[in-house]
Amino acid sequence: MNKNDIMCCKTFISEVEALALTFRGGVHVPEEKNTEGKAVRLFDSPKTVSIPMSQHIGAPCIPIVKKGDTVDMGQIIGEVKAGLGCPVHASVSGTVIAIEEKRNSMGMAVQNVIIENDGENRISPEVRPYEGSFEELTFEEVVEVVRRAGISGMGGATFPTYAKIQSAKDKVDTLIVNCAECEPYITANHRLLLEEPDTVIGGMKILLRAFGLRVGDIAIEDNKPDAVKLIREKVKGSDFAEVKVLATKYPQGDERQLIYAITGKEIPAGKLPADVGCVVFNAETCASVYRAFVYGMPLIKRIVTVDGDCIADPCSVKCPIGTSYRELIDFCGGCTKEYRYIVNGGPMMGAAQWDIDAPVTKGTSAVLVFSEKVKPVYEQPSACIRCGRCVRACQMRLMPNYIATFSREGKYDLCEQYDVMSCVECGACTYVCPGSVPITQLNRAAKAKINEKRKLMKGGAK
Amino acid sequence: MNGDKLVWVAPAPHVKHNDNSRTIMLDVVIAMVPALVWAVYMFGFRVLSVLAVSVASSVIFEFLFQKILRRPVTVLDFSAVVTGMLIAFNLPASVSLWVPVMGSFFAIVIVKQLFGGIGKNVVNPALAARVFLFTAWPSEIGGYVEPLSEKLSPLTVNAGDIVASATPLASLKLGETPDVSIFDLFIGNMPGCIGEVSALLILIGGIYLLLRRVITWHIPVSFLGTVAVLCFLFPQTQSVQAYEFMFMELFSGGLMLGAVFMATDYATSPVTSSGRVIYGIGCGAITVFIRYFGGYSEGVSFAILIMNLLVWYIDKATRPKPFGYIPKKKEVK
């Protein structure tokens, strides 16, 4: 039996024993949590930081500083003028040396404010703790503080958190803190839970109050027994939090599957968690909410797991937003081999990066650097042998093999019939496929085509 | 750090499970080894020549076909090896050596490659070849045991040099009790095709495949279960107990081989779990039907082939409801 099989058995046993909650489908990916035993290291002295004005879903920010300005930590440097979005803050103190356009990992041109760090860590006078009483927090206040702190989902989806709170107003009865962290390698949330459990719990309390809820769930996968134990101890005797233990399986941290595992509710296709009365926050997002209230500190730092077979000393690092991968990697001992593959986020859903000088953003939970050991999936010759593994792996209960075949043949109507639009691009099907079919990639292509067509049809109807 | 070397920028996911077509096919080959060793023990080393001819010709036909049509050559995925082995498994040890060559040609060129290669064939190549050979050269296939086995195998008990009609399945069909005990049927002490005689060793291979997650339980269990239930409820002969009849039916003929190695062929079985159960039940029911009422004593091949043709429909019918499925309202225009 290989490592994977053993993991499967272990999970199976734990499912039976502890009745760990889970969902249907999914896959067991080798966890590679090499950094879970290592304390988070603080890296606060990058030479420069390059802060993108668009780090969240929604409208990009407009820089409100100029070249040559002196900025302090926590000072707002980019504001959203209209629409969805939250401000961006300086993550170090220093001088703005340039404002320039760079392409991000999606290929979009985004303005970056580049700040030279003066190493003084001056904190901006804008940074002020919340002064009112926590007991009397109103919903609007929470929304405003969270928006001003520039907090957006830190699990990777980067949806502005204030907007999530707003959209869930008066709809939710279940609040879940997502500490599943199901992607391989990443241990940022795990370490956060172990080292700063109070910030997570505190942030959760504030959010609970905003929604007028009494109890929230803290969801942790059962591969982090130490975190489960610690949090259980922390919330013992109080009645506002319940620790829910989840089976270790990818993609357990997906909002839909998390909600399904805990409440048994399925979010209807195209709807939001709030539509089934749930709202989910990432653990580090909660911690940021806590800091925004207690210290007034906006989201300017985050924990990033730096790992991959090239990294000399893999560990999780807390660093200012805008730190370049290069400096981060050097901080972790540099590369031991030639790198060939850089991933922002987990290996299942993260985006490959072409630029080693790319900055850490609010959504960067990991920076993974691989040697040529990792090859793009579609580089390999592929043929579906109809083994059915993708069908069993698909959390959305689709038939990925059929969709991929149709997509490859350009039959997008059939893709649509087979519900390709429900595909969340989790990558589980591609991961298990012994035929090396780039299923997720083909599905993504089909979705793009169908969206294009829908847009055209809408335009034509006007 | 890296000079100017380029990095890959590919869409996610970036990692893949280690299993590929080749590892899976190799597992199938490994799973067939116990039954093969037994066959050598039972029928002698001629088994290996049949096997070698069959495998070699399968691989060569695949290679030639792809070369001639300038398609990418995929013989390294081992699927042709598996097909070749299965063809040999379905032949008696005494068969003339040109027969597996004909079988391989039919299986690889006509059934597999002309339909588009691996994963695209509609029926199981090895089974189609078996039926083809059976129909075209019945006398070649019918000679189940030859004196050859006597010479080379010390274990040929009562089968001796009796031909065709002595297979236990044929006796069962005539309403007689076969002169082989259930235990002998189970371990494979009986005349038959190379790979089908030992239910025990085939099951061991099947368990290996299950543990390696190459196959799922659905097809073998529903297939064998259906046959067992039907035979138990409607035994064809009164001369033995119903359960004895059931075991005889289960352990004789190509049933085990079919249920474990043939019906579970990926390309020609459904991809959904519920579909696989339906498919298995269908195979089981048709097998019993043919064994009881058909002209042949052997029904497994036809049963699987018939179900092969339905796979696409079964897949369609058992398509799972997507997560968060909203029943479609009639479109109002």
Ligand code: SF4
């Ligand atoms: S996992 Fe790959 S080979 Fe298997 S059915 Fe799906 S697409 Fe085909």
Ligand code: SF4
């Ligand atoms: S990527 Fe899409 S099709 Fe593949 S498993 Fe995930 S949801 Fe299913």
